[in-house]
Amino acid sequence: MKKIINNPDNVVEEMLNGMTASQPQYLKRLKGFDVIVRANKKTDKVALVSGGGSGHEPAHAGYVGRGMLDAAVAGPVFTSPTPDQIYEAVKEVNTGKGVLLIIKNYSGDVMNFEMAAEMAAADGIEVEKVVTNDDVAVENSTWTIGRRGIAGTVLVHKIAGAKAETGAALADVKKAAEKVIANVRSMGMALSPCTVPAAGKPSFTLPDNQMEIGIGIHGEPGTHREAIRSADEIAQQLVDKILAENIYNSGDEVAVIINGLGATPLMELYILSHKVQAILKEKGLKMVKTYVGNYMTSLEMAGCSVTLLKLDDELKELLLAPADTPALVQF
């Protein structure tokens, strides 16, 4: 395991302190908790709280700031934070207008956030939650826990965050978030595994000529592996799976994320994006905005995911609204 760390057991602690020390204009830490909140005084609006296991940086604390989140709760690497941590975050950012929890669909995350919501509700805080589940690699059925939440979650932060910034009520912020969730899909692949610091060894092994398709963001294996293919073929494969959802139609406006999983050079993401743009154009879709970079990572995994969000007028306006956070700034 080659990592720039001190002690595998302290990575989250030191990372959080490193974030606030590096970006004090954006972030501060809730004393005694693994919770990052905005440096600026909370404003009188619906508050957004997200979070999850660490190792997905810049998610989630990188999205704390104007136009996006009010707080991010960091669990241990790839492990949902505990309810008491989430509960503190909720109490801290609530201004009386209510709090929206943005949860990625994993059993652990859902359970811990729900317990925190129960604790906050018992205090009389108005709490709502949305669960993101954009990963089409995973079958959605009533018999399983459904699809996973991956990079599409960032667009929920962006759009619900912009909605909250307009002064909208909790129900409306939640509705905007749910509209994103209904219209966003992602699909990922990996060239190499990652190593959880405390585990000390790679999460799986992959022969030199193979890739994992349908990878998640926790070092878990994908849905299957196959011989490594060209960037254009990978783009086609990922986009095909997303388009097979049948929610994107010719003429639709869309937002795109070409997401790196941590160790993928930007050069490769742009080469992939080149083909993705061509396929989407061919399909008659109009790209309103494309984000290319590391938005939702899996430590030092090499690989990528493609995310597609269908926009309507409201979502488009909120997507293009300003944001000012460590990881996403737009005018």
Place this chain on the structure above:
Amino acid sequence: MKKIINNPDNVVEEMLNGMTASQPQYLKRLKGFDVIVRANKKTDKVALVSGGGSGHEPAHAGYVGRGMLDAAVAGPVFTSPTPDQIYEAVKEVNTGKGVLLIIKNYSGDVMNFEMAAEMAAADGIEVEKVVTNDDVAVENSTWTIGRRGIAGTVLVHKIAGAKAETGAALADVKKAAEKVIANVRSMGMALSPCTVPAAGKPSFTLPDNQMEIGIGIHGEPGTHREAIRSADEIAQQLVDKILAENIYNSGDEVAVIINGLGATPLMELYILSHKVQAILKEKGLKMVKTYVGNYMTSLEMAGCSVTLLKLDDELKELLLAPADTPALVQF
């Protein structure tokens, strides 16, 4: 070699087209050339042209946009672009107020940009150049070609770009760039090598327990290798070497870049930054702004560099001025 590419010989071509297809609001390509210019009509100001070998993404095209560069010229991976390409870029962005070339100090880059400058000068275009050389890993002496230009170059783009945006004359933009160069120093290290696509194999091999100190950004070996150490020790080692330059004094305001070389998780960069901030604070320096992320990379190399820039009032104001480019946005 595991990469998301199509053909090793087409990586630059497809990447550039991927950039413009993904970010048409920022970038367009000069037809027939490996030159990226701003999508918006050129404004009546001194124009900034930078560039170099590819493989350093987001450098250099990622910094094309308001408040930074007007054009970036992309060479093959790790190879300076040729004079004719640079010459086209200069002709395209010149508005009559003159053009500043920002060159990283490598024999190849300097020679090719100088030849282009000669060609442009022959056309009557006013061209000036600055050469960045922030890498303290390399001895500076009259007998060698001097220090290399690495991540500190991004701050030259930022500050000279902001200066040009004020409508300043070419001489003054150049002076601002030179002030940055005089006050910026960087030092890097790597945990793993990178693979030039056309070469197909790693640029060097490094045992599992070793790291390279004083690494450049072209997959070249560093100044020496040693047993891998903790993040705090690495931070100390890199910063000590920078502070040994004796240009940073207690009370000085500084800007910092904690730069990832391509495959380094943001988590590790923040852990490193945590210690870097502590050392600098201890030394009495005041951090005005810290950038943490992949700003000047070396393909999929794992490792980092630390950059320190001493600010005066002018540099501080220009550093904090707005920028709107694919890779660096600030209000």
Place this chain on the structure above:
Amino acid sequence: MTVKDAIKEVGQAVIKDKVFLTDLDQAIGDGDHGINMARGFESVLPKIAALADDNDVAAALKAVGMGLISSVGGAAGPLYGTAFLRAAGACKGKTAIDAATAKAMLDAAIKGIQDRGKAQQGEKTMLDALIPASDAFADGIKAGKNAVECLGDAVQAAEKGVEYTKKISATKGRASYLGERSIGHQDPGATSSTIMLTALYKYLKQER
């Protein structure tokens, strides 16, 4: 024979198998189950050691539940945390635990896990160890065995349950994303449940 010592044995058994449980989770999950459980009991055990020596079983189990909830995270934290809280609820006021009470505690724990996690038997989770364990416990009671003997039967059933998890594919928890590929691997949570039951049984048998 004290509840504090029993919990200590159980916690130490889990901590001892940290790497084993993590390896199991690497195969079909995200490779943290052992790390999570060990972190949990490392946080809980000092708190238990600091409790009064009044052998208040419910109070001790509640402390375990609260402690796990606020230190484990992931899926296992809320599930095991809730399980311990519910078990505590089922033995409130008791110092000596007879077979019937023990069975009620086990069932309360299982119900807690199901309330939180919405899983059934056969979905490749900790329930595939715990539900067979409870069934075997019930059979033991019917056969007139005492609590420790019943627990011995329960352990054997849990072990069989773990073996059974190798044969099925997961439909709950992270392993469900693997679909058919999860077949052939034993479930980490079923394994940790069995480790806990086994440690408790060993402690009680030797103390008797």
Place this chain on the structure above:
Amino acid sequence: MTVKDAIKEVGQAVIKDKVFLTDLDQAIGDGDHGINMARGFESVLPKIAALADDNDVAAALKAVGMGLISSVGGAAGPLYGTAFLRAAGACKGKTAIDAATAKAMLDAAIKGIQDRGKAQQGEKTMLDALIPASDAFADGIKAGKNAVECLGDAVQAAEKGVEYTKKISATKGRASYLGERSIGHQDPGATSSTIMLTALYKYLKQER
């Protein structure tokens, strides 16, 4: 014996050693010298093939120089490009090249490289092949040898020069960043220079 064929031989020799030159550059540089030079000659050779068959040496060399400048990049592009342009300047109007002209061309090339790159002999660059080659050529002329014989001597001197580059540390080019660590490795540029001289010599000798 035509200048077009000679250039073709030289270019193909460089292309053939693409991997070898790249490997040398990986050891002490950035691992692209072979790729750069091969890209250059792959771009240049078709242009040369398309030239008129008038054996205008200066015109052909100028085309090589311009072509390398606009296709090689890096350090080698401007250096070799300038070298060919200067060599062209030194033989303007000549179709047959005698020993004195050849020597003048070689020296013009060397001067061009030094004007651009500001290096001296002993800095572990292509000059460490080319300057000894020029010296040997001069000795050959003094000894009354013809151009091809002089070139043979030059090739041997260039080869020795390449060997010598293994013993010294680089103070120019990318390898200079390695300091002492560059010792033990031969310089890629000195090697490519020698490959070109050797290819030219072989062609001329066999054509004679």
